[in-house]
Amino acid sequence: MGINDRNYYTKIAWVLIFGSALFRLFYAGLFPLSPDETNYWQWSRHLAWSYHDQAPMIAWLIKLSTWYLNHSEITVRLPSVIAMTVASVYLFFIARRWLGVSVGFKTVLLSQSILLFYLGGLLATPDGLQAAAWAGACYHVARAYDSGKSHQWLMGGIWFGFGMLSKYTMVVFLPCAFCYGLFSRVHRKRLLSVWPYIGVLFGLLMFWPVIQWNLNNNFNSFRHVAFIGGANDHFALHFKYFAEYLGSQAALLSPLVFLLVLSAWPSALFQQRSDRQWIYSYLFFTSFPMFLGFALLSLHTRVYGNWPGAAYLMTSVLTAAFFGVRAKLIFKRKSWGRILWPYAIVISFLISAVVLLQTAAPFLPIPVKLDRTATEITGWPEVGKKARVFMDAMPDPNRTFLFGLRYQIASELAFYTPGRPETVSINRWNRPNVYDYWWKDEELVGFDAVGVSGNANLQQLLNQVFERVEPPEEMKIYRHYVTRNWCYFPTDLVEKPVKIYYLYRAYGFKGGLRWTPPSKWDIRNSISVTPNTSS
Numbered sequence: 129m130g131i132n133d134r135n136y137y138t139k140i141a142w143v144l145i146f147g148s149a150l151f152r153l154f155y156a157g158l159f160p161l162s163p164d165e166t167n168y169w170q171w172s173r174h175l176a177w178s179y180h181d182q183a184p185m186i187a188w189l190i191k192l193s194t195w196y197l198n199h200s201e202i203t204v205r206l207p208s209v210i211a212m213t214v215a216s217v218y219l220f221f222i223a224r225r226w227l228g229v230s231v232g233f234k235t236v237l238l239s240q241s242i243l244l245f246y247l248g249g250l251l252a253t254p255d256g257l258q259a260a261a262w263a264g265a266c267y268h269v270a271r272a273y274d275s276g277k278s279h280q281w282l283m284g285g286i287w288f289g290f291g292m293l294s295k296y297t298m299v300v301f302l303p304c305a306f307c308y309g310l311f312s313r314v315h316r317k318r319l320l321s322v323w324p325y326i327g328v329l330f331g332l333l334m335f336w337p338v339i340q341w342n343l344n345n346n347f348n349s350f351r352h353v354a355f356i357g358g359a360n361d362h363f364a365l366h367f368k369y370f371a372e373y374l375g376s377q378a379a380l381l382s383p384l385v386f387l388l389v390l391s392a393w394p395s396a397l398f399q400q401r402s403d404r405q406w407i408y409s410y411l412f413f414t415s416f417p418m419f420l421g422f423a424l425l426s427l428h429t430r431v432y433g434n435w436p437g438a439a440y441l442m443t444s445v446l447t448a449a450f451f452g453v454r455a456k457l458i459f460k461r462k463s464w465g466r467i468l469w470p471y472a473i474v475i476s477f478l479i480s481a482v483v484l485l486q487t488a489a490p491f492l493p494i495p496v497k498l499d500r501t502a503t504e505i506t507g508w509p510e511v512g513k514k515a516r517v518f519m520d521a522m523p524d525p526n527r528t529f530l531f532g533l534r535y536q537i538a539s540e541l542a543f544y545t546p547g548r549p550e551t552v553s554i555n556r557w558n559r560p561n562v563y564d565y566w567w568k569d570e571e572l573v574g575f576d577a578v579g580v581s582g583n584a585n586l587q588q589l590l591n592q593v594f595e596r597v598e599p600p601e602e603m604k605i606y607r608h609y610v611t612r613n614w615c616y617f618p619t620d621l622v623e624k625p626v627k628i629y630y631l632y633r634a635y636g637f638k639g640g641l642r643w644t645p646p647s648k649w650d651i652r653n654s655i656s657v658t659p660n661t662s663s
Contacts, residue, residue: 137233141220148240149213152250156205158488160505163536165252166543169194169204171562173542173550178341180348180562185294186254199548208256212249215256215441216240218263222270223445226407231445234452239444241476243483244380244437254295255437261291261298262438266414269305269327273315273410278323285327289334296353297435300418302328308413314406346654348560358429360651365427373426376433377419381440382479384472385447391465392446393419408446415442490607496626499607506626507605511580512544514603518578518631519549528576529637535561537580552577554593555643560652569639579632586632595636603629 161169171179171187172194178184189207197203219239224232239245248255264287272280284305291298309319318324342349354360378386396412399405418439422431451465486492487501496503515530522528530545531552532538538553545551552572553563577594579586590597604625645653 134229137229141233141236144236144240145216152209157202160508162504166539168252170539177337183293185257205252208252211256211260215259215263218267222267227449230453231449234448235445238448243480246480255434257294258291261287263441273318281323281327285330289331292335304414304417308410351652355651369426369430373431380433382476385476388447388451389443392450395450396446411442411446415439490609502607502626508540508544516546522576531577531579533581556640560643572637573639575637577634581630584630593638593640594634598633600630600632
């Protein structure tokens with residue numbers, strides 16, 4: 129490859145990275161926030177050193193973004209857009225430095241096509257922040273193994289700490305990076321230096337506020353993570369969720385890309401070993417263990433599709449190296465993987481484009497039960513406006529609070545109700561969450577309330593915590609197809625609501641906000657919850 133070719137690939141790679149970032153920034157304002165996004169935005173209005181469900185970085189960055197740029201869908205999502213751009217830059221650096229600029233370009237091409245990465249770089253969740261941290265830590269630790277320079281170990285530690293403050297699964301990076309060094313004939317001696325451990329210590333010191341918060345709050349955050357990891361269930365191994373796990377990965381990566389990924393990992397193991405080819409083993413160790421760990425966990429409990437997302441960052445480099453370029457690696461002739469490569473890229477881009485377009489401007493007649501984006505985000509601005517009308521019509525609006533029985537609804541109401549009022553989640557019958565830390569019964573006793581739920585039969589239940597509850601008013605939410613005027617849509621599909629919400633008027637709150645454990649053996653059951661320590 130000549131100098132002109134290297135310059136060409138480099139320029140196109142930068143265009144792809146920053147062009148995708150600009151597109152995500154524009155697209156971020158075209159559709160409402162999802163329930164999890166509004167929940168993280170709510171966290172940013174109650175800053176703390178940590179939170180019940182997750183590490184605090186997403187809240188801190190949303191606070192910074194909305195503080196300077198006001199509250200909107202774009203500003204809430206801006207940290208994720210920036211974070212995934214940083215991850216893309218690091219992926220390009222890794223591939224270009226050790227595998228060549230052509231592999232770097234193909235890595236960028238692949239990573240910008242994958243739906244999982246697009247969602248992580250668009251939605252306001254911890255996944256995009258963890259992606260930046262994982263890619264940054266991988267790059268600097270690889271530089272440290274390669275050169276032994278102390279500042280690279282420190283940079284790796286800083287990114288590790290940033291990742292731990294973003295998402296707890298970042299902890300997997302430590303054994304991944306350490307096991308590479310332990311089993312590496314080329315770099316095992318680097319572990320004899322004090323600098324790798326100083327880097328780790330630096331990252332752990334960054335994470336100390338989260339540890340301190342948990343010490344002050346009965347380890348509630350760690351209890352929550354253990355619960356969703358199946359710690360509360362009787363130990364059993366089965367295949368109930370394993371197929372679902374593999375299917376979710378294929379859907380988020382696209383089926384052909386997932387096949388190439390599964391082929392890239394063994395290819396890295398069987399690649400001819402030499403001092404110059406250590407990067408393949410490093411990329412394997414910093415990707416496959418994450419995927420394998422969650423695959424094993426799925427034999428016990430349900431694993432959500434985004435959980436192993438960081439595994440595919442370094443795997444995208446491997447996949448591009450083995451199948452995206454005409455390199456003499458382990459293949460003597462054109463392999464099936466290299467034949468599939470162009471089709472995998474095109475199909476991956478198409479799947480991402482269809483999902484993104486359907487989200488912002490529904491055009492496909494997808495059954496309601498299969499259109500998850502529609503059921504999660506459609507109609508929230510309308511529901512918020514309706515809730516405001518209900519609140520203003522109450523006897524004393526100044527002594528009326530707005531509530532949901534799930535944190536998702538309470539958070540959507542907080543963002544989309546005009547005036548963005550503080551809202552309440554009555555957790556008594558569901559699960560503990562961050563709202564348990566923000567409200568006490570005595571602050572609201574005697575107040576009236578307006579509630580929103582997807583359940584039409586809550587009067588009897590709500591009478592446990594209110595003096596009187598009126599029958600709910602129904603509100604139907606529909607999709608608005610952009611293609612309806614020039615495409616045929618089945619009448620029952622068009623006329624079927626995406627969701628039906630019920631608005632309740634309740635009077636005289638008696639108390640009972642906090643979650644009640646169903647059993648004293650529930651791992652989430654702690655003695656008390658103290659207010660968050662403000663950061």
